[in-house]
């Protein structure tokens with residue numbers, strides 16, 4: 624079956640006063656229909672920019688992206704009529720910042736439903752109550768009349784998940800939707816997302832910097848480093864048998880996978896000063912001259928598993944894995 628979303632050779636650049644920020648470079652990945660893809664990487668590696676490109680909301684100064692973003696087989700970068708607006712649900716990172724405090728939460732979602740699918744208010748209303756029930760908001764009828772501050776953080780995130788589902792999207796993209804929540808609530812929201820994917824056949828693109836979250840939700844994973852895909856494959860293969868030196872070093876820092884990425888020695892380069900070739904080479908213990916010459920292609924590393932490093936079979940020095 625063809626993927627619901629297929630990003631092919633996507634490059635995103637933004638002009639800034641400090642030069643051109645080369646944020647994403649030749650990124651390819653796919654979200655299978657009814658499947659979940661996680662995109663993981665350190666802060667600044669381009670996760671949010673990837674989502675913005677998919678949602679068609681790149682910031683001011685962005686050049687026309689190179690490559691293609693095929694959503695239900697049409698390129699939403701070039702085919703205006705194929706615009707994905709309203710057909711891709713979005714769950715934002717911070718439920719506290721994503722609702723207008725002066726309007727009832729239900730009205731805000733109903734307004735969005737009306738914009739995307741004109742129809743009778745009563746029908747939208749009953750669909751929203753059904754969605755509130757599906758995301759397990761207590762007393763769904765009463766929830767319609769409440770203001771955002773009358774919900775807890777976890778309940779607000781449930782509201783936003785309901786909002787993302789309201790227009791019956793073919794794909795839901797979620798930008799670290801549990802980061803702002805406490806651990807227990809985080810677990811509940813992840814369980815909810817898993818259940819919705821299973822019961823509603825949702826396709827989900829999930830951005831995170833937390834390997835634990837990734838393992839809990841995503842069937843497949845793409846590891847992003849400085850705007851390039853370092854490694855991609857089934858989540859279990861990427862976590863249990865990581866191939867790229869970057870993934871191996873990250874996972875060695877967090878053997879229990881429960882912690883967030885704290886990073887490895889060095890920093891992600893500024894987007895205006897990306898190194899040539901493999902962008903990880905200045906931090907890589909396996910690097911050699913060739914790594915600075917051209918970006919390495921993704922090479923097969925197992926069933927459905929690919930790695931952008933020709934030296935991925937070499938052992939890393941012990942010190943890097945301590």
Ligand SMILES: Nc1ncnc2c1ncn2[C@@H]1O[C@H](COP(=O)(O)OP(=O)(O)OP(=O)(O)O)[C@@H](O)[C@H]1O
Nearest residue numbers: 637639644646666667668669670671672682893894
């Ligand atoms: N509008 C912009 N203009 C210039 N550079 C930008 C802009 N937006 C993002 N960047 C740069 O692009 C790179 C990737 O940023 P992005 O926000 O996509 O990363 P991220 O992986 O989502 O990070 P985080 O996990 O911290 O949210 C960073 O170096 C960032 O400074």
